[in-house]
Amino acid sequence: xxxxxxxxxxEFLRFPSVSxxxxxxQDLVDCAGWIRNRCEAIGLETRIIPTAGHPIxxxxxKPDPAKRTVLIYGHYDVQPPEPxxxxxxxxxxxxxxxxxxxxxxxxxxxxxxxxxxxxxxEALKRDGELPVNVIFLIExxxxxxxxxxxxxxxxxxxxxQCDVIVISDTGMAAHGCPTLSYALRGIAALELIVRGPSVDxxxxxxxxxxxxxxxxxxxxxxxxxxxxxxxxxxxxxxxxRPMADWERKAAAELPVTxxxxxxxxxxxxxxxxxxxxxxxxVGARPTAEVNGVGGGYQGEGTKTxxxxxxxxxxxxxxxxxxxxxxxxxxVEAHIRKHVPPGVTIEIIPGHGGEPYFFDPMSADGxxxxxxxxxxxxxxxxxxxxxxxxxxxxxxxxxxxxxxxLLALASPDCQAHGPNENFPIDxxxxxxxLNQVALRELAKAKSA
Amino acid sequence: xxxxxxxxxxEFLRFPSVSxxxxxxQDLVDCAGWIRNRCEAIGLETRIIPTAGHPIxxxxxKPDPAKRTVLIYGHYDVQPPEPxxxxxxxxxxxxxxxxxxxxxxxxxxxxxxxxxxxxxxEALKRDGELPVNVIFLIExxxxxxxxxxxxxxxxxxxxxQCDVIVISDTGMAAHGCPTLSYALRGIAALELIVRGPSVDxxxxxxxxxxxxxxxxxxxxxxxxxxxxxxxxxxxxxxxxRPMADWERKAAAELPVTxxxxxxxxxxxxxxxxxxxxxxxxVGARPTAEVNGVGGGYQGEGTKTxxxxxxxxxxxxxxxxxxxxxxxxxxVEAHIRKHVPPGVTIEIIPGHGGEPYFFDPMSADGxxxxxxxxxxxxxxxxxxxxxxxxxxxxxxxxxxxxxxxLLALASPDCQAHGPNENFPIDxxxxxxxLNQVALRELAKAKSA
Numbered sequence: 032x033x034x035x036x037x038x039x040x041x042e043f044l045r046f047p048s049v050s051x052x053x054x055x056x057q058d059l060v061d062c063a064g065w066i067r068n069r070c071e072a073i074g075l076e077t078r079i080i081p082t083a084g085h086p087i088x089x090x091x092x093k094p095d096p097a098k099r100t101v102l103i104y105g106h107y108d109v110q111p112p113e114p115x116x117x118x119x120x121x122x123x124x125x126x127x128x129x130x131x132x133x134x135x136x137x138x139x140x141x142x143x144x145x146x147x148x149x150x151x152x153e154a155l156k157r158d159g160e161l162p163v164n165v166i167f168l169i170e171x172x173x174x175x176x177x178x179x180x181x182x183x184x185x186x187x188x189x190x191x192q193c194d195v196i197v198i199s200d201t202g203m204a205a206h207g208c209p210t211l212s213y214a215l216r217g218i219a220a221l222e223l224i225v226r227g228p229s230v231d232x233x234x235x236x237x238x239x240x241x242x243x244x245x246x247x248x249x250x251x252x253x254x255x256x257x258x259x260x261x262x263x264x265x266x267x268x269x270x271x272r273p274m275a276d277w278e279r280k281a282a283a284e285l286p287v288t289x290x291x292x293x294x295x296x297x298x299x300x301x302x303x304x305x306x307x308x309x310x311x312x313v314g315a316r317p318t319a320e321v322n323g324v325g326g327g328y329q330g331e332g333t334k335t336x337x338x339x340x341x342x343x344x345x346x347x348x349x350x351x352x353x354x355x356x357x358x359x360x361x362v363e364a365h366i367r368k369h370v371p372p373g374v375t376i377e378i379i380p381g382h383g384g385e386p387y388f389f390d391p392m393s394a395d396g397x398x399x400x401x402x403x404x405x406x407x408x409x410x411x412x413x414x415x416x417x418x419x420x421x422x423x424x425x426x427x428x429x430x431x432x433x434x435x436l437l438a439l440a441s442p443d444c445q446a447h448g449p450n451e452n453f454p455i456d457x458x459x460x461x462x463x464l465n466q467v468a469l470r471e472l473a474k475a476k477s478a
Numbered sequence: 479x480x481x482x483x484x485x486x487x488x489e490f491l492r493f494p495s496v497s498x499x500x501x502x503x504q505d506l507v508d509c510a511g512w513i514r515n516r517c518e519a520i521g522l523e524t525r526i527i528p529t530a531g532h533p534i535x536x537x538x539x540k541p542d543p544a545k546r547t548v549l550i551y552g553h554y555d556v557q558p559p560e561p562x563x564x565x566x567x568x569x570x571x572x573x574x575x576x577x578x579x580x581x582x583x584x585x586x587x588x589x590x591x592x593x594x595x596x597x598x599x600e601a602l603k604r605d606g607e608l609p610v611n612v613i614f615l616i617e618x619x620x621x622x623x624x625x626x627x628x629x630x631x632x633x634x635x636x637x638x639q640c641d642v643i644v645i646s647d648t649g650m651a652a653h654g655c656p657t658l659s660y661a662l663r664g665i666a667a668l669e670l671i672v673r674g675p676s677v678d679x680x681x682x683x684x685x686x687x688x689x690x691x692x693x694x695x696x697x698x699x700x701x702x703x704x705x706x707x708x709x710x711x712x713x714x715x716x717x718x719r720p721m722a723d724w725e726r727k728a729a730a731e732l733p734v735t736x737x738x739x740x741x742x743x744x745x746x747x748x749x750x751x752x753x754x755x756x757x758x759x760v761g762a763r764p765t766a767e768v769n770g771v772g773g774g775y776q777g778e779g780t781k782t783x784x785x786x787x788x789x790x791x792x793x794x795x796x797x798x799x800x801x802x803x804x805x806x807x808x809v810e811a812h813i814r815k816h817v818p819p820g821v822t823i824e825i826i827p828g829h830g831g832e833p834y835f836f837d838p839m840s841a842d843g844x845x846x847x848x849x850x851x852x853x854x855x856x857x858x859x860x861x862x863x864x865x866x867x868x869x870x871x872x873x874x875x876x877x878x879x880x881x882x883l884l885a886l887a888s889p890d891c892q893a894h895g896p897n898e899n900f901p902i903d904x905x906x907x908x909x910x911l912n913q914v915a916l917r918e919l920a921k922a923k924s925a
Contacts, residue, residue, distance in 0.1 A: 229744025235865030297676025302820030373749030418682030
């Protein structure tokens with residue numbers, strides 16, 4: 032592999048830019064400097080902005096007011112590489128095997144953001160200009176919650192004004208399958224505490240006369256769903272926007288089989304809300320999940336206590352147009368209605384996050400679909416993701432624009448895990464995708 | 479208080495005979511020696527039998543084959559006194575306040591067993607003989623599970639042959655209320671493990687498509703009872719012997735109010751099986767209790783996992799004629815019938831213990847009632863206890879005899895807790911009760 036573009040990626044991947052480990056602080060500074068040098072070399076106006084945490088790199092093409100502006104977001108920080116012994120080759124000594132480049136950050140997110148930088152470089156070299164104004168915003172704190180990003184966006188709102196944001200930090204539905212993720216679920220969290228006696232009681236001496244908080248928490252949790260996996264909280268689905276026909280069709284066409292999901296999760300059989308496919312259950316339907324339950328004796332063997340309290344930690348994944356605060360209210364009312372006699376409860380509302388939806392049939396959405404199709408030679412898969420990417424809402428709220436998620440990660444990229452890797456082909460296609468996408472997004476202007 | 483009997487109790491209470499703390503091993507030996515000396519002084523044939531743990535003291539009156547034999551069981555070991563700062567006066571420096579003697583072991587069990595020894599002493603001094611043959615069996619491991627008692631009984635079955643056993647180690651229904659506990663509940667333990675995915679999953683990425691073991695364990699636990707607190711395991715009540723009319727009447731007459739139980743437990747309201755009073759629920763009805771439940775995230779705040787497994791630790795308190803093995807089978811069948819889709823379960827049966835019942839209307843039971851009534855000047859309360867005393871079954875199985883529980887502990891004696899105390903009056907009445915009970919039990923011979 033003598034491709035100088037791959038050589039550049041290898042250079043980039045050598046920085047151990049682990050944002051959560053303070054001993055790597057200088058590595059993050061060095062890595063940001065490397066990006067700045069690269070962006071300057073290709074003619075972008077570049078600067079490094081220090082934050083309370085790790086620096087942000089901002090690089091802009093020469094602005095032309097006649098052109099649309101696309102902000103390309105990425106991050107140069109990486110997850111910790113531990114456990115080191117699980118890596119076949121050291122995480123910061125990139126190596127090519129089976130046409131993939133193995134290193135921490137290869138997929139998440141250095142390979143993907145560098146593909147965009149190199150795409151811009153090629154276009155500038157070839158055409159002397161870009162079809163759109165480009166702003167690169169590359170941060171160093173994505174893996175630690177983008178702590179300082181919102182403040183930066185607020186402070187630089189004017190300068191960051193753009194028409195649309197492009198992000199390559201999501202996964203392709205299958206290897207080689209062009210994928211546009213157009214929706215992410217929101218979240219609403221809540222903790223339930225069920226209290227009974229003032230101390231743990233002897234379950235022989237008092238058992239039978241005093242309600243058991245562990246039993247009570249189970250009885251409450253059992254009311255959250257019916258036997259078909261449908262959430263039974265009154266009003267829970269009222270604001271759910273039904274899937275459009277094209278969405279159900281797109282979900283049915285995703286190359287994600289139940290066998291694959293069973294294999295990935297290790298369950299004996301899948302289970303979810305009746306009437307929906309696995310992809311729909313994960314992406315397009317809200318859920319009520321018990322993330323943790325506890326109460327009474329947790330050790331080995333038996334201890335005959337009637338516990339004084341029990342708890343459950345719940346999160347609800349939300350879809351458009353469910354609002355976190357509204358869902359918390361409905362759940363609280365449901366729980367209060369189902370408290371068994373003899374116990375008292377406390378409900379502690381947790382954090383919330385809006386669901387995200389970007390219309391892939393909008394002018395920009397169609398442009399993205401065309402670009403993906405052109406580069407990968409197949410019809411673009413339209414996917415709703417089950418997880419949440421809070422920065423999308425941050426971008427929408429502060430900059431007032433949508434984000435297009437152009438997936439370049441392979442399903443078996445091992446992001447966050449040992450032996451993280453990025454197929455060379457995805458990298459090269461990413462460089463091409465950047466150029467085609469910017470052209471298509473330029474055309475979408477008039478739509 | 480110049481009573482030499484109280485002075486003896488104070489001597490006895492000075493030994494820090496904490497059986498679970500090895501630094502007190504010599505104190506237990508010394509304490510056993512003190513009992514031997516006492517028993518020898520009053521003319522009993524006494525010896526100390528070493529065990530793998532703490533020694534047993536055996537003391538016998540001169541046997542007369544024409545007389546019945548009563549074995550009086552007690553223990554000289556005590557619970558640890560910690561937390562020491564919670565004691566008003568040091569636990570092994572007995573002090574008299576408000577006509578009570580405060581010290582660790584004052585009620586449990588030194589005060590009660592010494593009352594029997596002094597009762598025998600008084601009778602021998604007065605009459606030169608006892609109405610029955612007496613065997614004192616006083617062990618030093620009651621607070622650590624009577625580890626070596628069964629082997630001792632097996633090995634000395636002949637020598638320990640008796641007609642009935644007398645134990646004063648239970649509580650009076652109320653202060654000054656003569657109480658005969660005639661039944662104790664048995665127990666059957668079981669652990670349930672519910673398994674789903676092979677690792678904790680991201681509840682956003684997979685939530686909705688994969689069954690949640692924490693939800694599943696709650697759904698299973700919620701089937702154990704109906705809304706009225708009735709256990710819904712098929713066949714669970716089939717072998718429960720209904721309470722006799724005199725039992726329900728005796729339960730209704732117990733001086734144990736709901737207000738008192740509410741105060742003791744600190745609950746806002748009592749709750750239990752519909753159709754039964756608090757005393758009946760605790761003593762005469764079997765229960766299904768969740769002693770512990772756990773799964774997923776247990777720390778502070780939120781972690782959005784879909785846990786790989788969850789567990790519940792259950793115990794069932796049993797009443798005559800429920801058999802632990804049979805109940806475990808019924809519960810296992812019930813659980814297997816209620817496993818929600820998408821998870822697998824494992825059931826680990828735990829220990830079992832038979833319920834105990836001694837007919838208080840038998841000749842010995844009526845003798846005990848008469849003795850209690852005579853000493854306390856009130857009608858004897860007949861009580862079923864919710865807890866379990868495994869040695870009763872051990873005695874019945876190995877020696878083939880029943881145990882009569884002559885309560886001397888006050889409800890507010892703080893046994894096992896700081897400021898344990900024994901009313902002087904209970905101590906003196908106990909000395910009297912021993913003599914009256916032995917006379918009555920001697921008469922019961924012909925019944």
